[in-house]
Amino acid sequence: MRVSMALRGFPPTAAELSSVRADPKALDALTDRWLDDPAFVASVADWHAELLWLRHDTQPSLPALGPLEGRPIGEIGASVAEAPLQLVASVIAAERPYTDLFAGREVAVDVHTAEIWGLPFDEGGADWQIAEWTDGRPAGGLLVDSNLWMRHISSDTNHHRARANLVHRAWLCEDLSARTIEVGDVDLADADAVSDAVRNDPGCTGCHETLDPLAASFAGWQRYIVPAEVREAWDAGCPDPDYCYPLGLWSPEAAPSAGQLGLPDAALAGRPVTDLADLGRALVADPRFATCVARQYAGWVGQSDPAEIPTDEAERLGRVFADSGFDLRVLARAVVRSDRFSAHRGEVGPLIARPEQVARTVHERTGFTWTADPDAGSCPDFGCWGPVDLATNARWGFRDIAGGVDGYDSTHPVHASQPLRHLAVQRLAEEAGAWVVVHEAGLPASERRLLREIELDQTGDRAVQTQLTRLHERILGEPADPTDTAAAVGLWRSVHQASGSTERAWAVVIAAMLQAPELGVY
Amino acid sequence: MWSRRSVLTALAASALVPTARAKTGDRKLIVVLAQGGWDVSFALDPKLGIDAVHGPELAPGAGIEERRTFGSIEIAANDVRRPSVSTYFERWSDRTAVINGVSVGTLSHPRSISRVLSGHWDEGHPDLAAVFGAADRARPLGMVDLSGHGRFGPHAGRCARWGRQGQARALLDPSAHFASPDLPQGGPWLAPDAAERAAVDAYLDQRAESLENSWQRGSGAVAAWRDSRERAIELRDAKPPLGSGLPWGWAASAQGDVDLVVELLARDVCRSVLVSSRQRWDTHAEHAVQHTSWNRTFFALDELMTALSDRAMLEQTTVLVVSEMTRTPRLNGHGGKDHWPWTSFLVAGAGVRGGVQLGGTDDELRGLAVDPESGLPSATGRDLEPAMVLAGVAEILGLDVREAYPGTPVCRGFSA
Numbered sequence: 001m002r003v004s005m006a007l008r009g010f011p012p013t014a015a016e017l018s019s020v021r022a023d024p025k026a027l028d029a030l031t032d033r034w035l036d037d038p039a040f041v042a043s044v045a046d047w048h049a050e051l052l053w054l055r056h057d058t059q060p061s062l063p064a065l066g067p068l069e070g071r072p073i074g075e076i077g078a079s080v081a082e083a084p085l086q087l088v089a090s091v092i093a094a095e096r097p098y099t100d101l102f103a104g105r106e107v108a109v110d111v112h113t114a115e116i117w118g119l120p121f122d123e124g125g126a127d128w129q130i131a132e133w134t135d136g137r138p139a140g141g142l143l144v145d146s147n148l149w150m151r152h153i154s155s156d157t158n159h160h161r162a163r164a165n166l167v168h169r170a171w172l173c174e175d176l177s178a179r180t181i182e183v184g185d186v187d188l189a190d191a192d193a194v195s196d197a198v199r200n201d202p203g204c205t206g207c208h209e210t211l212d213p214l215a216a217s218f219a220g221w222q223r224y225i226v227p228a229e230v231r232e233a234w235d236a237g238c239p240d241p242d243y244c245y246p247l248g249l250w251s252p253e254a255a256p257s258a259g260q261l262g263l264p265d266a267a268l269a270g271r272p273v274t275d276l277a278d279l280g281r282a283l284v285a286d287p288r289f290a291t292c293v294a295r296q297y298a299g300w301v302g303q304s305d306p307a308e309i310p311t312d313e314a315e316r317l318g319r320v321f322a323d324s325g326f327d328l329r330v331l332a333r334a335v336v337r338s339d340r341f342s343a344h345r346g347e348v349g350p351l352i353a354r355p356e357q358v359a360r361t362v363h364e365r366t367g368f369t370w371t372a373d374p375d376a377g378s379c380p381d382f383g384c385w386g387p388v389d390l391a392t393n394a395r396w397g398f399r400d401i402a403g404g405v406d407g408y409d410s411t412h413p414v415h416a417s418q419p420l421r422h423l424a425v426q427r428l429a430e431e432a433g434a435w436v437v438v439h440e441a442g443l444p445a446s447e448r449r450l451l452r453e454i455e456l457d458q459t460g461d462r463a464v465q466t467q468l469t470r471l472h473e474r475i476l477g478e479p480a481d482p483t484d485t486a487a488a489v490g491l492w493r494s495v496h497q498a499s500g501s502t503e504r505a506w507a508v509v510i511a512a513m514l515q516a517p518e519l520g521v522y
Numbered sequence: 523m524w525s526r527r528s529v530l531t532a533l534a535a536s537a538l539v540p541t542a543r544a545k546t547g548d549r550k551l552i553v554v555l556a557q558g559g560w561d562v563s564f565a566l567d568p569k570l571g572i573d574a575v576h577g578p579e580l581a582p583g584a585g586i587e588e589r590r591t592f593g594s595i596e597i598a599a600n601d602v603r604r605p606s607v608s609t610y611f612e613r614w615s616d617r618t619a620v621i622n623g624v625s626v627g628t629l630s631h632p633r634s635i636s637r638v639l640s641g642h643w644d645e646g647h648p649d650l651a652a653v654f655g656a657a658d659r660a661r662p663l664g665m666v667d668l669s670g671h672g673r674f675g676p677h678a679g680r681c682a683r684w685g686r687q688g689q690a691r692a693l694l695d696p697s698a699h700f701a702s703p704d705l706p707q708g709g710p711w712l713a714p715d716a717a718e719r720a721a722v723d724a725y726l727d728q729r730a731e732s733l734e735n736s737w738q739r740g741s742g743a744v745a746a747w748r749d750s751r752e753r754a755i756e757l758r759d760a761k762p763p764l765g766s767g768l769p770w771g772w773a774a775s776a777q778g779d780v781d782l783v784v785e786l787l788a789r790d791v792c793r794s795v796l797v798s799s800r801q802r803w804d805t806h807a808e809h810a811v812q813h814t815s816w817n818r819t820f821f822a823l824d825e826l827m828t829a830l831s832d833r834a835m836l837e838q839t840t841v842l843v844v845s846e847m848t849r850t851p852r853l854n855g856h857g858g859k860d861h862w863p864w865t866s867f868l869v870a871g872a873g874v875r876g877g878v879q880l881g882g883t884d885d886e887l888r889g890l891a892v893d894p895e896s897g898l899p900s901a902t903g904r905d906l907e908p909a910m911v912l913a914g915v916a917e918i919l920g921l922d923v924r925e926a927y928p929g930t931p932v933c934r935g936f937s938a
Contacts, residue, residue: 058670058686155806156856177630178645183863183888187852305646343740350743400670400683401690409557409670409686409798411632416678417747419662422754423693434712483732491725495718507712512722517730521743 001477001522002343002351003031003336006301008039009046009360011519014473031337035329039360041093044328045085046356047300049407051170054081056151056407057388057395060227064383065234066245067115072386074374074395079112081407083147086110086128097326098293102141102280105133117146118246137220137250140276143167143283146249151407153224157194159261160218161211168214171283173292173306176207195262213267217279220252290326291318297328298335302348303415313340343522352415353520355402358425359391361519365475366510367439367449368432372396391428398424417520425515433511437503450474450510456502465489468509475513488513548838549872549919550787551794552826553651555669556819556845557635558803559861561812563887565607565820566866567622567848568598572885575851576859578603583813593877595620603813606821614827616876617836619936621867621897623881623889625905626847629861631804634846635671638865639796641912641927648675650842650912653926654919655794656680662753666786668779669798679750682792688782694757695765716759723755757791764791780822784829787839803845807858812849819843827870836871840918843868851887864889867911873918875938881906894931906933 004012012020012030019026034040049055061077062068068076086108091100107119109131114121119131137144154160169175182203187193198208225247233243242248258266266273268282283289294317299306317334324330340346353361363369374396375384390397394406402424403414440448441456454467468488472480480488491512496505561578568589569575578598579587585602592615599608611618626634627643636642639649648656649672655664656677664680665672668688674681684690692698696713714722727748734744757764783795799822801815823843830836844867849859864883870876880897882890891903894910913927914934923932 156858157806157854157860177628178633180627180643181629181863187850187886190852350740352743395686396689398685398689398693401685401693406670406686410672410683412673414674414678414681414683416674417743417750418679418682419750419754419757420682420684420690420693422751423690423758426754426758427693430712430714487725487728491721494721498715498717504712508714508718508722511712511714512725515722515726517726517733517744517747521733521740521747 002341003027004034005351005353005357005522006336006341007031007034007043007332008037009043009354009357010039010364011361011477011522014477014479017477018479027337031333035332038093039364040329040332041089042360043356044092045089046354047297048085048088049081050300050405050413051296052084052148052151052166053405053407053411054085054148054151055392055394055399056081057393058406059408062116062227063231063234065231068112068245071112071383073383074385074388076112076116079110080116080147080150082128083108083110083113084142084145087130087142087145090128090130092328095327095329098321098328098331099284099326100141102143102284103139103277104141105137105139105144106130106141107133107145107147113147115245116247133250135250136252138275138277140280143276143280144250146247149221149249150225153226154218154221155223158223159212159263160215160221160223163218163221164211164214167279167283168210170296171292172286172288173295176211179207181207199264210269212263213265214279216258216261216263216266217268217273217276219258219261219263219266220250220255220275222249222251222255225249284326290322291315294318294321294331294335297331298338298341301332301335302341303351303413304348310340313338351522352403352417353522354413355399355404355424356392358402358428358520359389362391362428362432362514365450365514366432366436368435370397370428370431391424398428422515425520426511429511429514430507432514433507433509436510437507441503451506456506459496459502461489464492468492471509471513475510476516476518478518549654549793550835550839551651551654551915551919552783552787552839552841552871553639553649553794553796554799554819554823554826554841554843555635555639555671555796556799556801556803556815556843557631557669557671558801558805558845559631559847559849560803560815560845560865561805561809561849561859562622562845562866562883563598563848563851564812564816565597565599565604566620566868567883567887568596569851569885569887570598574886576853578813580853583810593879595877595879600813604817604820606817606819606824610820610824610827613824614870614876617827617874618868618870618876619874619878619880621869621880621906621911621933621936623883623892623906624865624867624911625889625907626863626865627907629847629863631846631861634863634865636673638844638846638867638908639671640673641907641909641930643907643909645673646675647673648677649673649796650916650926651794651796652677652681654916654921655792657921658793661790661792662756663792665794665796666792667796668782669796671798672796679746680753684782688778691765693765694760695763697763698765719758723751726751760789764789777822777825780825780829783826784833784835788833788835805849805858806854806860807856809849809853809858823870830871838872840872840874840915841868841870842915843870848887862887867908869911869915869936873938875936878936880933880935892933895934897933897935904931 061073064071064073108128109119109121110128152163152166165176184203186197197204238244242251271282273279273282291314295306295309295314298309320334321331341348370390371387372390373387388396392399394400400406400410402421440451445452454463469480469485492505492509495508563569563577569577583603585600587600590599592611626637628634636645640647652665652674663682668684730748734741779797799819805811830839848862848865850862882899890899892906893900893903909927909930910933913923913930913932916923916926
């Protein structure tokens, strides 16, 4: 159960579970199969969304102007947030080394980001396609992805240090902003005084000797382009083309150089780098990199602070990762099959399904996605938001209520059973249960996913009992014992007797099973 | 009939009531976070006429900037740009204390937010609002977080995020639903009645009991699952429905939050709430925006105090207003101000000695050393840290401060 949830985001089937119970060695082959499942790639994207504070759908979206006119602004914002994750997914799906994320000019593009950045996109092709930046930016992979730096902005005085710290926090496992500072007599509003202090004041140099050379490698990028600026620029007839579509966040002619920003020569941990492509090479060669990625992944699947992973375990996993040529599947396998992660003998305590796992479980079991339209027939002046998946959306839905993050204000997930989480799962389960009955009623039994053993107007004990036994197995992923079946029959009968509706009885039973603790605690 | 949770609650009541003062047993806490870093020279820590500090008089705008005194509280006032600040102190200064020069020791938003909400220098500690809320087991929730910035730590099971647009309402109001483009009539297709819900609850309780018995290593987690589900049922089945009077949608606002906060506490849904001021404070440029942010925030605070008073809740409710840092003394080259690692706290309402101003900053907005007990500036004192102020608030709330803030001096200068 735990391995499947970690790798795919949903529980094993009853057959898979039985095979492991019959022969524990069967888990080896299952693990390999689950690592090849597209759901593993989706889970890796989920991990990076949390790591990089993406999917920040509570924040304003770029406006639907010009080539984007009439498009839902929620979709536009989601595309920008999702693009770096789709690049991650592309590399992992192709079984390329994780280090490829920091090289090349590839960028994931969809119908919206193609217009935002002026990238080629085949509208007859897949929703997400891989294109290449052709504007001369360095070949730094994620490090040169404008979509990432739309989320992680700099300011007129921050000089890319926040961006540098993201790289340092995510892939070298040290958040430099966590260090306590002593301002002393430094006037932080005086650019010259700050520039002097970060080079010479012992209270500042501890961080800035690391941070500032890293920040210098971001020279050539604008500090930010916020949605309001795009709207203002458009209204003014685009006097600065960087602020109209296609946007020019990478703009080496317009953006100040490192020297103009008062930054030192670009470097990582004392190794000079020439640009973000060189930074990518330095980053993956840094001895902390492999251990950090291992620590981040183990922390994510084990729902703990990565810093709490014991050093010897993180280093062991890091060696496995590096020795494999940075194969993320090898790392994932090592993490989920480690003694530490074992549900029976390990140190990782019971885990709580994340909202993405809940949504994926319901979808995998039933086919249902909890889509809703928050505009409900009327839109504000600045445009319609567009349909959202309530299970995984924080602005309109329940991602942060159910323990997830919103990628902006809430950046720490909650791994606990919470009352409102239960109510969110309940509403999702009820809508899924009802959808299954209506959807499957229109299909022949052989084509159904769940209600395959019965016609919906049947009420006979044997037929109902048989169907409920199979339903238990399919949804909970466990063989049903007589007690399980009896409980389900009792629920089905009580609803049927009160309502007179078999459809309603099946919907309520499916909704109940989808809320079972077996699917939420693992 | 006694539910499993009511038995647990009764057992816990004798052990977990706050220890300091019996009369504090019904205390409630509201924490308002002005996220982004307010410029305290615009109101709580006036520096008008001090050359080293570019205060509100340098942010262009109309009106007269002046110092105004309420008790021992001195504020920067402007009745044109920030009239609500003056109005608030005119009405509530006798219930309000201001603590200036609180050192946060970092220029990082997330770190300093953690420090001013939890009082702990290191990350990973729960906020005071979570600790206080979780100490109460009678209500279905301990703490509700409307800001998204709350950190719950080991108390997460008794805390809840409410959603950016107040989405929780849709979970608590049986008549509320989201229009789905894929469903006829927009759904929902299934709204179980009370009997059906009770049957489902019984089914799930049976499953949890079975799992708890068979899964010894995870039995604690299953027990927590059951406990939180029972609390969920209390919320779901409340009469009248909890969600029907609570706002949701595009119009989420500070005013809507005031109504929601008061309603949540009045209906005993929880006993602490963390709410955002919903204003723009991080003014690295366009610093004049601070006028608007101060004005709107204090308009909402006045509304909040009025609502608490009108509903006879002010004697039980302590209001704590914090921002994670202030801004540099002088404007930067872009018409804004950057991060400055001190801040001010405002405490009001139940248990607070009003008209008091503690702590302080020098003419360059650096925090003064204080006597830890009184919070008054003292040349022989020490830096005033968030933990010292929060320990004072915790004591007002009746928490055991030796447990909540071990080894931390308790600032009592604002305690009634």
